[in-house]
Amino acid sequence: MKVALVHYWLVGMRGGEKVLEALCEMFPEADIYTNVYIPENVSATIRKHRVHTSFIQKLPFAKRWYQKYLPLMPFALEQLDLSSYDLVISSESGPAKGVILAPETLHICYCHTPMRYIWDMYHEYRRHAGMMTRLFMPLITHWLRLWDVASANRVDVFIANSRYVASRILKNYRRDAVVIPPPVDTLNFHAAQNHEDFYLAVGQLVPYKRVDIAIEAFNRTGKRLVIIGTGSEEQSLKKQAGSNIEFLSSQPGDVLVDYYSRCKALVFPGKEDFGIVPVEAMASGKPVIAYGVGGILDTVIDGETGILFEPQTPQGLIDAISRFEALPDEQFRGDKLRHYASRFSVQSFKDKIAKLVQEHLPEGTKPGHKDSIQGAGSK
Numbered sequence: 085m086k087v088a089l090v091h092y093w094l095v096g097m098r099g100g101e102k103v104l105e106a107l108c109e110m111f112p113e114a115d116i117y118t119n120v121y122i123p124e125n126v127s128a129t130i131r132k133h134r135v136h137t138s139f140i141q142k143l144p145f146a147k148r149w150y151q152k153y154l155p156l157m158p159f160a161l162e163q164l165d166l167s168s169y170d171l172v173i174s175s176e177s178g179p180a181k182g183v184i185l186a187p188e189t190l191h192i193c194y195c196h197t198p199m200r201y202i203w204d205m206y207h208e209y210r211r212h213a214g215m216m217t218r219l220f221m222p223l224i225t226h227w228l229r230l231w232d233v234a235s236a237n238r239v240d241v242f243i244a245n246s247r248y249v250a251s252r253i254l255k256n257y258r259r260d261a262v263v264i265p266p267p268v269d270t271l272n273f274h275a276a277q278n279h280e281d282f283y284l285a286v287g288q289l290v291p292y293k294r295v296d297i298a299i300e301a302f303n304r305t306g307k308r309l310v311i312i313g314t315g316s317e318e319q320s321l322k323k324q325a326g327s328n329i330e331f332l333s334s335q336p337g338d339v340l341v342d343y344y345s346r347c348k349a350l351v352f353p354g355k356e357d358f359g360i361v362p363v364e365a366m367a368s369g370k371p372v373i374a375y376g377v378g379g380i381l382d383t384v385i386d387g388e389t390g391i392l393f394e395p396q397t398p399q400g401l402i403d404a405i406s407r408f409e410a411l412p413d414e415q416f417r418g419d420k421l422r423h424y425a426s427r428f429s430v431q432s433f434k435d436k437i438a439k440l441v442q443e444h445l446p447e448g449t450k451p452g453h454k455d456s457i458q459g460a461g462s463k
Contacts, residue, residue: 121135
């Protein structure tokens with residue numbers, strides 16, 4: 085069976101690339117197609133595969149300004165020839181699902197999110213964009229929306245990473261989606277015997293993550309907060325923060341694992357499509373205090389694995405922290421949290437993907453190949 089994996093761009097290793105990495109392990113002979121590829125920025129697992137790029141790769145400064153070429157990507161994807169493949173799995177967050185395939189090719193799209201910047205978060209992105217982007221954004225995004233909906237019809241099966249994303253796929257594309265959470269390397273984390281007296285926030289420092297809410301809440305309470313991450317708002321957030329708030333910028337994996345294991349709880353004030361960071365915290369035996377809207381509802385159970393709060397304000401977060409601190413330590417036992425997090429493991433993801441592929445492959449095409457998929461999922 086010939087398999088192709090399509091990913092929007094390969095310029096780093098975030099949640100979307102972790103999904104691609106797991107698919108690469110399941111299909112070790114698969115070819116990868118993408119718009120822009122920076123080999124040194126991705127994992128060795130991905131680099132083992134044959135990677136084909138669109139013409140975007142050859143455009144000036146594409147490795148740095150790849151997102152500026154977004155309006156060209158639909159056309160670029162449609163020039164890729166994938167007509168010889170039996171199975172194509174597209175990994176969609178930017179444009180990826182728009183490839184043109186043969187009628188007999190099974191196309192499964194794993195959708196991390198319909199493009200936020202042209203759909204439900206369009207106005208927020210435009211507010212924070214530069215002057216030239218704000219000027220041209222209405223015209224460009226109007227055309228992209230039309231293409232995005234049209235290209236959704238090229239997909240045979242949609243997978244969403246959460247119920248929240250499934251609802252957005254239904255809203256924007258009028259298509260149902262199977263929910264399969266993304267893979268989280270839960271075995272990479274460990275729980276410390278005791279926690280220390282600080283809360284932790286992890287992630288990009290960009291507007292929609294709402295780290296500003298956490299900073300204002302901790303400014304008011306005086307409690308200690310450690311923030312790990314970088315982004316466009318880093319300098320303004322540092323100016324807003326009091327002396328009880330520590331910024332550590334980006335940190336290597338072992339340092340992040342250590343801070344997860346020692347914190348009192350993870351603070352997660354933004355609305356996410358899924359949210360891998362909360363699962364990593366729970367895999368470290370730590371509860372999550374999160375804004376109770378979006379993909380977080382698939383991972384955090386209020387009162388059992390964390391505390392959910394509304395409204396999305398500093399006072400809402402302060403009230404949630406007070407609720408959390410009023411509960412006994414036994415309420416959020418580390419072993420219980422780690423066991424709960426294991427349902428989001430890499431192996432669980434592979435098993436669910438393998439089962440879905442088997443269910444949708446046409447009977448009789450390539451005898452014996454279904455068993456090989458199951459084997460890939462069960463290793």
